[in-house]
Amino acid sequence: MDLSPRTYRITRADLVRYAGASGDFNPIHWSDRFATKVGLPGVIAHGMFTMALVGRAVTEWAGSPDAVVEYGVRFTRPVVVPDDDEGTEIEVTAVVRDTGEPGLTRLDLTATCHGEKVLAQARAVIRTPA
């Protein structure tokens, strides 16, 4: 079973807010000068911010904020966030898999930005929604 896709917009303001809330002040997430100096195309979103947005999709699909038992991702491609009002967007989709364990459901997740996968092997195990 597929779940309905969700889209999240990411702007530079979101990155600043996430940096403050998470304590991750790496300048690749706010300084174009620094990001390009280390070989990135520009300021990129924190991988953990992308993972958090996908996590939002997971708890919303689960219908419960405390349903997540396990959650893992591999970061494959940076999410570049331009310095304008539009920012960028990630799209999150999920396929439901049987875990074989009663009461648990696995979600195989896909997150893309401009059609390219930004996470791989992204999976969450949730308590099966009632």
Place this chain on the structure above:
Amino acid sequence: MSLDPSFVGRTYPPTAPYQVGREKIREFATAIGAEEPAYHDPEAARALGHADVLAPPTFPMTITMSASRQIIEDPELDIDYSRVVHGDQRFLYTRPVVAGDELVCVNTVEDIVARGGHGFLTTRTEVSTTAGEPVVTVWSKLVVRGEG
């Protein structure tokens, strides 16, 4: 960048307790746009059986990232942090982190692999309360990019 494989299996002393604040959880939930009431309203969290507001699933990283400096900044391991990128991240929850928790992290070097000129370091952090109740296990794989 070659990482010394003899560090695999090394466990570090427990970190100083981290006091999880209700406002910190609210700030984090707001920053990621998570609006479920149980992340913001203690009554909503209690209705789900938790003592206070609970944290979104990736919140523990705000605690473990700082705790893992023990490994990253271990002079014997000698990691050039400017060459580090985040490879994988995984959480295995016993229960969500809840406001009021006092959490201690125990870091272990779980794996070190060299491949294609890069170093891959997997750390495991056991997060538990000061009373010894397990809360969440957190794995991070860091990639130390090779020169050139």
